Amino acid sequence: MSSESELDFADRVATFFEHEGFPPIAGRVVGWLLICEPREQSAAELAETLGASRSSIGNATRMLTTSGIVRGVRRRGERQESFRIDPDAWSRMLAERYGRTTAFREVIEHGLDVLADQPAPRRDRLEAVHELYRFLESELPALWARWEATRGNVARTGGDDTVASQGGLRAHPPRSGDQR
Incomplete structure (x- = not known):
């Protein structure tokens, strides 16, 4: 469960990324992935937490994985991909x-x-x-x-x-x- 202050942080990151030319949802995904626990989140978890559609999360994660900020990972035995931001x-x-x-x-x-x-x-x-x-x-x-x-x-x-x-x-x- 995310707190209001955690979601506010994600929104502040979104504002920063928006000034860099990214859509707001991409910035919110980055903001949330920087602080979430567990550090890997599925598209469904991101959509639920951020109150966004799965489609917009999918578009954002594609953009962010292409840019290298976010990495998609699959856990053994799971079909769905999860996303995370590595420390480096x-x-x-x-x-x-x-x-x-x-x-x-x-x-x-x-x-x-x-x-x-x-x-x-x-x-x-x-x-x-x-x-x-x-x-x-x-x-x-x-x-x-x-x-x-x-x-x-x-x-x-x-x-x-x-x-x-x-x-x-x-x-x-x-x-x-x-x-x-």
Whole structure:
């Protein structure tokens, strides 16, 4: 049974996710999966708790599993899938996003090539994006290495060691097309 304050938390997460372009129900699912017990919930349990239709829960969980935030799991002997958020879900999602930095910089470079003979005012938006992505590409590996070191310290001192026990994330976020 969920308390009113727990559902309020799920709604606050939904508001945040809505500003990120997600439908509110996806944010509510994330909010609930961050705090629910047991940590794995079926679509039926999510629908009942959040007061949503099974269809909207199905759409939300598909979107969230594709994005890497939520993971679908099947228990042995059960037909229905349950959903959960692993402790390292955000790290994995961000690593994948960071890994696409080079790919997008290359797309922007192609745009700059296309506009090579155009006046500077026409190229300035692309140049600003290119500058940002070059900066991110150079700085993110060091930031990621510091994050991994922090997570490793948590694991060694008795905190949540899920990331460390799974080999952690790479010091350099994966580049687009990398295999895990």
